[in-house]
Amino acid sequence: MHQADVIVLGAGIVGVSTAMHLRQRGLDVILIDRRYPGEETSYGNAGVVERNGFAPHPFPSSPSLIAQILFGQSSAVSIDLRTVLNMVPWLLSYRRCGSLKHIQDYARVMGSMRELVLEEHARLAELSNAQRFYRRSGWLHLMKAGPGFSAGDTERHYARVFGVEYRELDEDGIAGLERDLRAPGYKGIFWPQTESVSSPGAVTEAIWRGFVKAGGKFITADAAKVERTRGQWVLPTDRGEITSSHAVVALGPWSADFCRKFGEDFPLAVKRGHHLHFRPRSGASLSRPVVDLTNGFVLTPMEKGIRLTTGVDFSNRDAPPNKSQVAKAERKARMLFPLGEAVESEPWCGSRPCLPDSLPILGKSSKVANLWFNFGHGHCGFTLGPLSGRLMAELLLGHKTAVDVSALNPYRFDV
Ligand SMILES: Cc1cc2nc3c(=O)[nH]c(=O)nc-3n(C[C@H](O)[C@H](O)[C@H](O)COP(=O)(O)OP(=O)(O)OC[C@H]3O[C@@H](n4cnc5c(N)ncnc54)[C@H](O)[C@@H]3O)c2cc1C
DSSP states (O other): OEEEEEEEEOOSHHHHHHHHHHHHTTOOEEEEESSSTTOSHHHHSOOEEOSOOOSOOOOOOOHHHHHHHHTTOOSSEEEOHHHHHHTHHHHHHHHHTTSHHHHHHHHHHHHHHHHHHHHHHHHHHHHTTOGGGEEOOOEEEEEESSHHHHTTHHHHHHHHHTTOOOEEEOHHHHHHHOTTOOOTTEEEEEETTOEEESOHHHHHHHHHHHHHHTTOEEEEOOGGGOEEETTEEEEEETTEEEEEEEEEEOOGGGHHHHHHTTTOOOOOEEEEEEEEEEEEOTTOOOOSOEEETTTTEEEEEETTEEEEEOOEEESOTTSOOOHHHHHHHHHHHHHHSOEEEESOSSOEEEEEEEOTTSOOEEEEOSSSTTEEEEEOBGGGHHHHHHHHHHHHHHHHTTOOOSSOOGGGOTTTTOO
């Protein structure tokens, strides 16, 4: 029998950060996951802790990109037709969120959140001895000169508004920063304040260890078995029954499944993505994440090699990896950087948990007592996780939040 103030469901970056912040504020916290902490989406991402990121990930609008997607030629976006047909209402809502007003709202929220993301990572890294994974390397955006380059105008506009540094680079400037990149016809934007990690899974694991060291408990269990009984949250596990006053849902791409059981319906969809590691060709090296925005992939130097992470794959969350998406990205990546042998034989596949407006859900249930939500961090959950954990702890304790979270209200999609 385990009694806690709060049970946190899900031990990805969002869950471990939430658990750590609650524990730091003196609560008895039990964190649960059906797997070892940090083995799902928080394991396989590109490891970028992004100081910029003021424009939501855009809905594909250019006719040539749409044609490439439909004919399976795009390395940036892949689709499974049946999945996409099932997602039509969500996709229409996502498209509506590309309006100027939504972009301005997104930028306002992200402007205040991104101001704090680096310090929140640093705080948790210090508490959990994870500093060794962090690099103050900045990150490099590449895009073909021409119309593709002006697509980044919004991002650069808001960077100036929020005082975030960037430098525009020509081919020589790109080579000056990363001598082994071959980027003919590309322009670059270097974002020096962004950081990156050499293993996002190891960072998540380290924060979890820090939480346990600080007196938190971790129990392997299935969140689907959680019940609300006699005014308490109850979860039977192999190690006895857990009861708690509050429950926080931090189940990433699985969050909506859990919430539905309690009558809460959220428009959470997934944009899958993949990764595969490569050895660099002899003598070649990369010192920071590089994103090719024209072709939709990222190359990040990681502990296991150069990690190639792919763009968006609109396929069923539980389907096997989409090897053709990885193959298309690999072909383009090899033109940019001298990749050698692949380290693994099979790609990793994960699911970005996405709401139509690209913002997470953070707040309290108005239908079920003491049920809290912290999920849907989409393309930037690794960046936002530590801050999101802090905001959740502040909300749950009734404290003033570090930033205004009203735009993350769980019921903003209800009309
Ligand atoms: C290819 C790719 C690249 C990305 N690159 C970046 C990047 O560079 N920077 C960035 O900021 N973000 C990036 N992201 C996004 C980021 O990885 C995610 O937003 C983030 O990891 C989500 O974290 P989470 O804790 O919400 O979910 P998860 O890490 O998926 O954690 C959810 C946890 O819930 C557990 N769980 C699920 N169901 C149950 C159940 N029934 N019972 C118990 N436990 C359960 C799972 O086991 C898992 O541990 C990328 C994502 C992808 C796919």
